[in-house]
Amino acid sequence: MNSLLKRQIRKYLSEELTNHPDINVFLDVIDRSYDNYDEQFIMLQRAMKISSDELFEANGLLKKDTDRQQQIIAQLKNVVDTLRGSENIEEVVAHEVEKESKKFMDLMSLKTQEIVEINKQREKLLKELEHQNKELSEYAHMVSHDLKSPLRSIDALTAWLKEDYGSVMDEQGKHTIELIRANVEKMDALVTGILEYSTLGKKEETIYPVDLNLLLKEIIEYIEIPDHIEVRVKGELPVVNGDKHRLQQLFQNLIVNAISYNDKEKGWVEIGYQPKDDMLQFYVKDNGKGIDKNYFEKVFKAFFKLENSQKSIGIGLSIVKKIVEIYKGKIWVDSEVSKGTTFNFLIKNK
Known part of the structure; x- marks a missing residue:
């Protein structure tokens, strides 16, 4: 304490x-x-x-x-004092509106000039692009002609060698001749494919009704189908307004692709159709090898091949995709490895 x-x-x-x-x-x-x-x-x-x-x-x-x-009170007071000191409040308000309107019109004029300038540049680029596309198409035709001529010569020469000297050639020599001819055939198909791909959509197509039932019948009779594979059409297909050649390319590439990659003892390919709003939806289905989901988008790229096949040139599905896009549609793939693949596509009836 x-x-x-x-x-x-x-x-x-x-x-x-x-x-x-x-x-x-x-x-x-x-x-x-x-x-x-x-x-x-x-x-x-x-x-x-x-x-x-x-x-x-x-x-x-x-x-x-x-x-x-x-x-804020001071600012409001200044505004009120200004209005009170004016003989005509409406004139003050009109003046402010006119001033802001002028700013807005100046801004709109500036933006309009910018849009006009952008459109001029756009038109210039479109003309340049059109010119380049025309040159590219002409170049593709020229290259195609220049390449196909020597390819035909090589094919003819190998055929003469086989015919004239076949009796004195051993089996290895004959096999070499066949390899040369197979590669010439593949090269010819590749040149044709590149030409078709580069010219798709470049020219005006004639539009007319195409009966897909008759078209599919012609394709099935024309293409080479192995004995162990069945190609069938399910139901009635519609009549489509379009170009017969392009529609034939579309279905034929998908069917040939399905046949080429079918490893089953008893294989089949099925083509079907169903209406979809204002579009037409088709499918080409098979029970073949299937495609891994990692390649669903890549298979439509030019020159992409899942397998290093002697017959495949890797351009068929890219042509298919481009034709579908010409018809304002889309294509996609559903598949499971070892069980089969379905290519679905929508096209607009022109």
């Missing part, structure tokens, strides 16, 4: 109370009360300090809000 407080208490006690055995207990109780009061006082001081800090921060925010409000 505070020593001064002890002295003062003892000063006013009688001698009997001063020497009383319980006096120390009494003084200890007062001492503890004094300590408890000090702790509470310290806590009160801390609370007051925290409250004071919070109050100071709140006052600062309040002052900022007040200042902003005063600025």
Whole structure:
């Protein structure tokens, strides 16, 4: 306990109370009360300090809000004073509207000039692109002609070698001749495919009704179909307004592709149709090798081949995709490895 407080208490006690055995207990109780009061006082001081800090921060925010409000009031007052000082409020408002309208019209004029300039550049690019496409088409025809001529010569020469010297050639020589002719045939098909791909959509097509039932019958009779594979058409197919040659390319490439990649002992290829809103939806389905889902998009790219087949040139499905796009449609594949593949495509009846 505070020593001064002890002295003062003892000063006013009688001698009997001063020497009383319980006096120390009494003084200890007062001492503890004094300590408890000090702790509470310290806590009160801390609370007051925290409250004071919070109050100071709140006052600062309040002052900022007040200042902003005063600025807004001052701005409004200036507007009101301006309007009151004007003889005609409508003239002031009309002037402001006219000023803003002029800014808007200037901006619109600037943007219009920019659009006109962009359209000029666009027309220039389109003309350049049209010119380049024309040159590319002419170049493709020229290359096709220049390549096909020596290919035919090589094929004819190998045929003469086989005919004239077949009796003196061993089996290895005959096999080499056949390899040369097979590669010439593949090269010829590749040149033809490149020419067809490069010219698709470049010329105006004649549109007329094409009976797909008759077209599929002609394709099935024309192409080479192995004995262990059946090609069937499910149901009645529609009459389509389009170009017979392009539609033949479309179905024939899909059917030949399905036959080429069928590894089953008893294989089949099925062609079917169903209406789809304002489009026509077809499918070419098989029970062949199937395609891994990682290649669903890649198979439509030019020169992409899933297998290094001697007969495949890797351009058939890219031609199919381009023809479908000419008919404002889309094509996609559903497949499961070892179970088969379905090529679905939508085309618009022109």
